[in-house]
Amino acid sequence: MSKYTTLYQHGTLALLVPGLLSGTLTMGDLLKHGDTGIGTGEGLDGELIILDGKPYQVDSDGNVNEVSNSFNMPFANSHFAKYSPLAELEDVSQDYFEEQIISLTHASNTFFSVKVTGSFSNVKTRAVKKSVPPFQTLAETAKNQSIFTRDHVEGTLISYYSPKLFDGAAVGGCHNHFLSDDHTFGGHLLDFHLDKGDVSYQLFDTLEQHLPIDNKAYMDHDFSKDNITDDIHNAEG
Amino acid sequence: MSKYTTLYQHGTLALLVPGLLSGTLTMGDLLKHGDTGIGTGEGLDGELIILDGKPYQVDSDGNVNEVSNSFNMPFANSHFAKYSPLAELEDVSQDYFEEQIISLTHASNTFFSVKVTGSFSNVKTRAVKKSVPPFQTLAETAKNQSIFTRDHVEGTLISYYSPKLFDGAAVGGCHNHFLSDDHTFGGHLLDFHLDKGDVSYQLFDTLEQHLPIDNKAYMDHDFSKDNITDDIHNAEG
Numbered sequence: 001m002s003k004y005t006t007l008y009q010h011g012t013l014a015l016l017v018p019g020l021l022s023g024t025l026t027m028g029d030l031l032k033h034g035d036t037g038i039g040t041g042e043g044l045d046g047e048l049i050i051l052d053g054k055p056y057q058v059d060s061d062g063n064v065n066e067v068s069n070s071f072n073m074p075f076a077n078s079h080f081a082k083y084s085p086l087a088e089l090e091d092v093s094q095d096y097f098e099e100q101i102i103s104l105t106h107a108s109n110t111f112f113s114v115k116v117t118g119s120f121s122n123v124k125t126r127a128v129k130k131s132v133p134p135f136q137t138l139a140e141t142a143k144n145q146s147i148f149t150r151d152h153v154e155g156t157l158i159s160y161y162s163p164k165l166f167d168g169a170a171v172g173g174c175h176n177h178f179l180s181d182d183h184t185f186g187g188h189l190l191d192f193h194l195d196k197g198d199v200s201y202q203l204f205d206t207l208e209q210h211l212p213i214d215n216k217a218y219m220d221h222d223f224s225k226d227n228i229t230d231d232i233h234n235a236e237g
Numbered sequence: 238m239s240k241y242t243t244l245y246q247h248g249t250l251a252l253l254v255p256g257l258l259s260g261t262l263t264m265g266d267l268l269k270h271g272d273t274g275i276g277t278g279e280g281l282d283g284e285l286i287i288l289d290g291k292p293y294q295v296d297s298d299g300n301v302n303e304v305s306n307s308f309n310m311p312f313a314n315s316h317f318a319k320y321s322p323l324a325e326l327e328d329v330s331q332d333y334f335e336e337q338i339i340s341l342t343h344a345s346n347t348f349f350s351v352k353v354t355g356s357f358s359n360v361k362t363r364a365v366k367k368s369v370p371p372f373q374t375l376a377e378t379a380k381n382q383s384i385f386t387r388d389h390v391e392g393t394l395i396s397y398y399s400p401k402l403f404d405g406a407a408v409g410g411c412h413n414h415f416l417s418d419d420h421t422f423g424g425h426l427l428d429f430h431l432d433k434g435d436v437s438y439q440l441f442d443t444l445e446q447h448l449p450i451d452n453k454a455y456m457d458h459d460f461s462k463d464n465i466t467d468d469i470h471n472a473e474g
Contacts, residue, residue, distance in 0.1 A: 013403050110450045111460065164252050165460065168402050207446040213347045221346065223402065 004082040007111045007160065007204040008033035011075035012169045016044075019135040019230045024212035025073020027055050030076050031069070033208070038111070038158055038177040039076025044141050045130035047187040049158055049177040050078060056179055058187040060129035060146045064179070074212075077160050077175075083115050083200035092194045094154070098174045101161070101199070109163050111204040112172070116157040116227055120199020124149045125178055125187030142235045148187060155180040157189065157197075168228045169209060169220075171236050188236075241319040244348045244397065244441040245270035248312035248448070249406045250457060253281070254468045256372040260309020261449035264292050267313050268306070275395055275414040281378050282367035284412045284424040286395055287315060293416055295424040297366035297383045301416070305352070311449075314397050314412075320352050320437035326373065329431045335411045336472045338368025338398070338436070346400050348441040351411070353394040355434020358452070361386045362415055362424030378473045392417040394434075406446060408473050425473075459471060 010025040023042030030037060031051075036049040046059040048067065055067035086104055102108050155221040157178050162170035176189035212218045260279030267274060267287075281464040283296040285304065292304035305438035323341055339345050366381040368450035394415050413426035449455045 012402060106456065107450075109456050109460065110448045163460075165405050165465070169406075203450060205448055205450045207444070207448075209444040209446060211347050211442050211444075213249060213344075213440060213442045219343065219346050223346065223400075228402070 003080050004202070006009065006079065006206040006208050007113070008078050008208045009096045009170060009210065013171055013211070013232045013236065014162050014223060014228045016075060016220065017226045017228050018136045018221060019137045020218050020221060021043050021074050021131065021135040022215060022217065023074055024215050024218070025076060026069060027067050027071040027073070028069030028096070029163070030073065030078050031055070034078030034080050036081040036158060037076060037078030038130070038160065038175065039073045039237065041130065042072045042074060043131040043135060044128040045124070047127045047177055048073070048076065049179045049186060051156060051158070051179060056183065056186065058125070058127045060127045062127070062142070062146060062148050064183045064186055064187070075127070079113060079202070079204065080131065081202065083202045086114070086199045086201045088196070088200050089194060090196045094189065095190050101174065101187065105201055105203070107203055111163070111207050112161050113202045114154070114159040114161065116194065116197045116198050118154070119195040120153050120155060121193045121195045122149065122151050123153055123155070123178060126190050127187040138235050139231055147190065148185065150185050153185060154179050155186070157192070159169040171232060175236065240317050241439070241444040242441050243445050244314060244316050244350070245445045246314050247388060249310045249427040249464045249474065250312065250408055250469045251314055251405045251463070253375045254463045255458060256374045256378065256463050257458060258311050258368065258378065258456050259452060259454065260311055261452050261455070262310050262313060263264065263306060263311070264304050264308040265306030265309065267315050271315025271317050271353030273318040273395060274313060275397065275412065276310045277365070278367065279309045279311060280364040280368040280372060284362070284414055285310070286350045286416045286423060287312065287417060288393060288395070293420065293423065295362070295363045295364045297381070299383060299385050299422070301365070301420045301423055316350060316439070316441065318439065319416065320439045323351070323436045323438040325433070326431060326436050327433045331426065331428050338411065342438055342440070344440055348444050349398050351396040351398065352437050352441045352471040353431065353434045355391070356432040357390050357392060358430045359386065359388050360390055360392070360415060360426070363427055364424040375472050376468055379466070384427065385422065387417070387422050390417050390422060390452070392423070394429070401442070405469065408469060412473065449457060
């Protein structure tokens with residue numbers, strides 16, 4: 001397993017659906033598996049982005065906070081960055097982003113990451129408010145989300161693409177988080193329009209899928225009654 | 238990632254469905270990820286089982302062959318064995334095996350392996366005949382299978398359990414291969430009745446899913462039209 005061709009994932013999107021929102025991995029441990037990543041905190045505590053080894057959280061007040069090594073997460077991705085240039089893109093909206101990326105990478109049957117740095121004419125993000133036990137379902141918890149918009153912002157988009165076959169474990173398709181260069185704005189991307197940006201990519205041949213087997217609630221849960229893929233795409237789309 | 242808590246998987250069951258049967262990993266490379274495993278050869282060339290670091294193939298004539306390091310596979314699992322005793326079971330048929338194992342391990346939400354050594358009153362296996370390019374679909378290729386039965390046989394069963402969420406990538410539920418102690422009989426298990434056996438198990442917290450990203454046919458394939466889970470369970474059930 002090569003360091004630069006492995007995507008690490010802790011937890012699954014599926015476990016968020018019924019509200020298994022306990023933190024089961026620390027940021028310190030996540031950083032052992034990469035210097036770049038995305039995730040969410042215990043109780044869906046904000047939206048995380050890791051850039052150059054530094055983790056940031058966008059909370060539901062819209063603040064961008066540095067994240068300590070003891071911060072706990074139910075779900076996260078990370079990898080060691082070694083991006084290659086893919087394209088310089090202009091005038092692309094989120095609706096066409098995935099299509100263009102797939103067309104350029106020709107890699108829809110494997111996992112990969114895309115990084116975009118540039119100028120965005122409009123960015124719309126969300127961050128969920130942290131909930132406390134007893135946790136509700138993903139659909140209920142995600143209702144307590146804040147939506148933020150900003151025009152004319154310079155920043156970095158980190159995207160992880162997963163093949164449709166892994167929908168449920170991951171988000172099939174692109175999962176995009178954002179952080180502005182001035183570290184005052186970011187979150188889970190709901191919509192954006194890229195004016196001009198440098199797009200780079202990194203293909204993975206390996207998904208290292210880690211599961212929280214020491215968490216009793218996870219091991220005890222009966223997933224057969226959860227409407228996993230619909231709920232994920234409603235909440236994460 | 239701990240050596241003994243990781244299940245390695247090369248390829249997916251899904252890629253076999255449309256007939257992406259080229260060998261994309263050598264046995265030598267598979268053995269770097271484990272001393273115990275199962276798999277199939279290029280063109281569905283027989284059924285593989287690895288015990289104590291030694292790989293065996295049951296071919297469609299029913300012969301048990303040793304496998305060279307250069308042997309190529311489209312799909313395989315391996316792990317480093319460190320099984321713990323689970324139970325001594327008597328008088329169990331395949332229909333109740335998975336249910337009993339789940340009840341004993343309480344681990345249906347993670348990957349694990351089960352090893353059974355003992356006396357079987359009846360064992361029914363199959364091995365597919367190797368096909369050559371241009372490969373047909375899994376359903377077509379698997380029609381050229383031989384079915385073998387043996388009564389009163391001592392042997393070893395290796396099972397890999399995958400959570401239903403990963404159905405398609407793996408076989409959701411148990412995937413069982415068999416080899417007799419005298420190395421004259423084995424294959425993919427279709428049915429069995431265990432008289433008496435020692436059952437041991439090994440839990441994994443990590444799936445290391447490796448994909449054949451250097452295989453053009455794999456990367457080019459449009460999986461959206463394949464009826465993946467139905468075809469897998471018809472062929473692998």
